[in-house]
Amino acid sequence: QVQLQESGPGLVKPSETLSLTCTVSGGSISSYYWSWIRQPPGKGLEWIGYIYYSGSTNYNPSLKSRVTISVDTSKNQFSLKLSSVTAADTAVYYCAGGGISVVRGVISQKFDYWGQGTLVTVSS
Amino acid sequence: SYELTQPPSLSVSPGQTASITCSGDKLGDKYACWYQQKPGQSPVLVIYQDSRRPSGIPERFSGSNSGNTATLTISGTQAMDEADYYCQAWDSSTSYVFGTGTKVTVL
Numbered sequence: 001q002v003q004l005q006e007s008g009p010g011l012v013k014p015s016e017t018l019s020l021t022c023t024v025s026g027g028s029i030s031s032y033y034w035s036w037i038r039q040p041p042g043k044g045l046e047w048i049g050y051i052y053y054s055g056s057t058n059y060n061p062s063l064k065s066r067v068t069i070s071v072d073t074s075k076n077q078f079s080l081k082l083s084s085v086t087a088a089d090t091a092v093y094y095c096a097g098g099g100i101s102v103v104r105g106v107i108s109q110k111f112d113y114w115g116q117g118t119l120v121t122v123s124s
Numbered sequence: 125s126y127e128l129t130q131p132p133s134l135s136v137s138p139g140q141t142a143s144i145t146c147s148g149d150k151l152g153d154k155y156a157c158w159y160q161q162k163p164g165q166s167p168v169l170v171i172y173q174d175s176r177r178p179s180g181i182p183e184r185f186s187g188s189n190s191g192n193t194a195t196l197t198i199s200g201t202q203a204m205d206e207a208d209y210y211c212q213a214w215d216s217s218t219s220y221v222f223g224t225g226t227k228v229t230v231l
Contacts, residue, residue, distance in 0.1 A: 047220035114166040
């Protein structure tokens, strides 16, 4: 069973860069698409971006200018960097993985696996 | 950008049927997923490809999608089903899009 674990600082200062890593265990990182998703306290889910093991990425247009997602296949890890953070970036950050396929001509996707989430607070 | 809208809340009595809607432009032309999130926990996939249940998800969870609306139905709702539910779809401009979320209360 694939398991995901986020790691990184829980407190980041305004204007600095938020950095998180997700370690994938129980399966190969080459098997799925890997995403970062966040959830501000008391609010809904927001997809940040994904990476494939090949290094191909796709980002939420609303965050694209500040986001970088990278992968280290040798360590079965992928990482998130979010620059120039503000208090609005305070959230629980989840890493998640799942497949993307085409079924009857339509893209089918899902998040099968989720990390436990890590709260990142932006404050001075 | 593509948006998915859900009712903020829904109350249901134990044993009754809960129907949670998710609205988006031509959503029926896309595949919808549904996630259940209990307080303090990570989301769990309960429906994918509109109506397919992952292994381990009870049969009381079902889904449909047509026109502009996807629906998650919980038949014979149990107290353990009290949670937030999010729909999600793929859009060519935004990739993954989540719905606004619905809090289901069983009382």
